[in-house]
Amino acid sequence: MPPTAPSPMLVFQTLQAHQHTSALRAGIELKLFSAIAAGARTPEALAPICNASPKGLRVLADFLTTTGFLTKDAAGYALTPDSQLFLVESSPAYMGGMANFLFHPFMEEGLRSVTGAVVKGGTTLPAEGSVSDDNPVWVDFAKGMAPIMYPAAGAIAELTAGSGPLKVLDIAAGHGLFGVTIAQKNPAAHIHALDWKNVLAVAHQNAARAGVADRWHAIEGSAFTADPGADFDLVLVTNFIHHFDVPTNVALFQRLRATMKPGATLAILEMAVNDDRISPPGPALFAMTMLTSTAHGDAYSRAEIASMCTAAGLHSPTHHTVPNTDQTITLAVN
Amino acid sequence: MPPTAPSPMLVFQTLQAHQHTSALRAGIELKLFSAIAAGARTPEALAPICNASPKGLRVLADFLTTTGFLTKDAAGYALTPDSQLFLVESSPAYMGGMANFLFHPFMEEGLRSVTGAVVKGGTTLPAEGSVSDDNPVWVDFAKGMAPIMYPAAGAIAELTAGSGPLKVLDIAAGHGLFGVTIAQKNPAAHIHALDWKNVLAVAHQNAARAGVADRWHAIEGSAFTADPGADFDLVLVTNFIHHFDVPTNVALFQRLRATMKPGATLAILEMAVNDDRISPPGPALFAMTMLTSTAHGDAYSRAEIASMCTAAGLHSPTHHTVPNTDQTITLAVN
Numbered sequence: 001m002p003p004t005a006p007s008p009m010l011v012f013q014t015l016q017a018h019q020h021t022s023a024l025r026a027g028i029e030l031k032l033f034s035a036i037a038a039g040a041r042t043p044e045a046l047a048p049i050c051n052a053s054p055k056g057l058r059v060l061a062d063f064l065t066t067t068g069f070l071t072k073d074a075a076g077y078a079l080t081p082d083s084q085l086f087l088v089e090s091s092p093a094y095m096g097g098m099a100n101f102l103f104h105p106f107m108e109e110g111l112r113s114v115t116g117a118v119v120k121g122g123t124t125l126p127a128e129g130s131v132s133d134d135n136p137v138w139v140d141f142a143k144g145m146a147p148i149m150y151p152a153a154g155a156i157a158e159l160t161a162g163s164g165p166l167k168v169l170d171i172a173a174g175h176g177l178f179g180v181t182i183a184q185k186n187p188a189a190h191i192h193a194l195d196w197k198n199v200l201a202v203a204h205q206n207a208a209r210a211g212v213a214d215r216w217h218a219i220e221g222s223a224f225t226a227d228p229g230a231d232f233d234l235v236l237v238t239n240f241i242h243h244f245d246v247p248t249n250v251a252l253f254q255r256l257r258a259t260m261k262p263g264a265t266l267a268i269l270e271m272a273v274n275d276d277r278i279s280p281p282g283p284a285l286f287a288m289t290m291l292t293s294t295a296h297g298d299a300y301s302r303a304e305i306a307s308m309c310t311a312a313g314l315h316s317p318t319h320h321t322v323p324n325t326d327q328t329i330t331l332a333v334n
Numbered sequence: 335m336p337p338t339a340p341s342p343m344l345v346f347q348t349l350q351a352h353q354h355t356s357a358l359r360a361g362i363e364l365k366l367f368s369a370i371a372a373g374a375r376t377p378e379a380l381a382p383i384c385n386a387s388p389k390g391l392r393v394l395a396d397f398l399t400t401t402g403f404l405t406k407d408a409a410g411y412a413l414t415p416d417s418q419l420f421l422v423e424s425s426p427a428y429m430g431g432m433a434n435f436l437f438h439p440f441m442e443e444g445l446r447s448v449t450g451a452v453v454k455g456g457t458t459l460p461a462e463g464s465v466s467d468d469n470p471v472w473v474d475f476a477k478g479m480a481p482i483m484y485p486a487a488g489a490i491a492e493l494t495a496g497s498g499p500l501k502v503l504d505i506a507a508g509h510g511l512f513g514v515t516i517a518q519k520n521p522a523a524h525i526h527a528l529d530w531k532n533v534l535a536v537a538h539q540n541a542a543r544a545g546v547a548d549r550w551h552a553i554e555g556s557a558f559t560a561d562p563g564a565d566f567d568l569v570l571v572t573n574f575i576h577h578f579d580v581p582t583n584v585a586l587f588q589r590l591r592a593t594m595k596p597g598a599t600l601a602i603l604e605m606a607v608n609d610d611r612i613s614p615p616g617p618a619l620f621a622m623t624m625l626t627s628t629a630h631g632d633a634y635s636r637a638e639i640a641s642m643c644t645a646a647g648l649h650s651p652t653h654h655t656v657p658n659t660d661q662t663i664t665l666a667v668n
Contacts, residue, residue: 005415006419007658008420008481009616010402011420011421011432012429012432014354014355014358015355015359015433015436016355017352017354018351018354019448019619020351021350021351022446023448023622024348025448026449030449051453052453052455053454053456056451056452056453056454056625057452058611059622059624059625060452060622060625062612062618063621063622066615069344069345069348072612082340082341082342082345086340086345093342095345098349103349111352112356114356114357114359114360115360118384118387118390118394119385119390121387122387122389122390147342277392278396278406284396284397285353285397285400285401287393287397288394289350289353291390291394298393324341
């Protein structure tokens, strides 16, 4: 409801927007969507399944109806196409696990002090914020965030997998989905995935599930210090450089160049902002997540990403939008 | 951006909606809007005024531009009509004080446990939640929430102030604005405002500022136990009954009837939901605030409000919408 004349509604609604997050989180935690999918449609029918009170479920389900996650008629509540696909536990596209990452106490703590982060110019969390060594938040990330990365993983594989032997380095692999998808597409590809040990366990599971574990190799450690080997045809740096400042990323790219064959490709996945830094909305708002959870991270524009590549000695950067997302793939050549 | 095909965007955006609240809160706390009003338009110019880092201010101002609170061009950031009116401290309609109420640690604590409140069917806060005796949260309420109550106060006065002698009881007066506005409109009106002592101090200030302190009288105590006197022509019950269940409200109305002259009016102000409980959005979502902050409160429909009136022996309830708001005034006759 954008107001035409000055109206207090935008201020008032924004001051209460956190309720939307809390309510969806409660729906996920109480498995409300799965219960409705199983056929319970009224607060009274849902109460024993969700182990909650009929009144509380009525208020929660009305809230989630008002905000577009459910529908309601005389027979009770029903799922929307979105909630059917993304919020029912048995769905392969279930996003409920994301809540474990987004609401990790560590992430929540960072968000609670936006004012402090603005004052400081970076996270008020200890040390390097979310990117500290072995932070268990990345296990939750690896487990929870994979569902929204399928389109990007497919797009990167489409651009880079090719058909012959391909030695791939997957930096900060997380859930491992990007490398795994390339291995699925190209039976001659070998993936070397680098991440902290606890995170690699999640990626390894995903590689095994995808049937590519025999061509998937783990390298434990930090992207900044581990020795990943050499002669790579393709290096993946996905959802990573936004955690760091420009000089750190240039140094990283230089380090990665040393592992690449001549003519090899560096593939970067980012939520790239436009040059105005206020569009598209997703990447523009994402800069705040980086401010509150990292010491020096940011949302970068395509021009800035290209410039980091060329500063590191890579050339011919090209940008590719992942269809139906706010994500940009940048390819640069060694 | 409501998606047409299933899209993870609504889930993802809602899981992050709390950032919108945190960012606006930071803008208010750092007095960003006042600084822009004073002519500082770039992160570098804003930094010394807001005592914050240029980078942090850039990320914050971009976020607030993306979410509609600022505009941005080559010369820097500028205020929107909304932020000029509601977010600059010197504006008479400044809403920044609302943040002190909405983000009171007590209110935040309640919201943090939506899941718990749904399980229990009411607040997980101690005792009666926000409506406990002398809770200092109501001082913040009285100071902060007045700005958005002017339209309702004007509408109630329009309906009830009349022109002759009028003895008014203002139950749970809060900021006192409803009684004060009647006293301003009708020079023969006397207002007897009932609330806890710490809150009445705020209302008394507002009465003095409005020049009606000589016809404004304080009654310290709880609406449920204090003796407010008798022979009232008009009793105001504004933004109050949503804190309680139906039997409690019926008992309150019966108690208030005993203070009213025959033919006197009870005036109730509420965010009334439609019978479907999922519209209009404001009142529908407000039910969640009551679930998380009170033991037995709720958002009521016009039919439910009328029914509580008649159950208490009042008659002829009529409903009146406050223009350009989600608020409903119900008048019932003794």
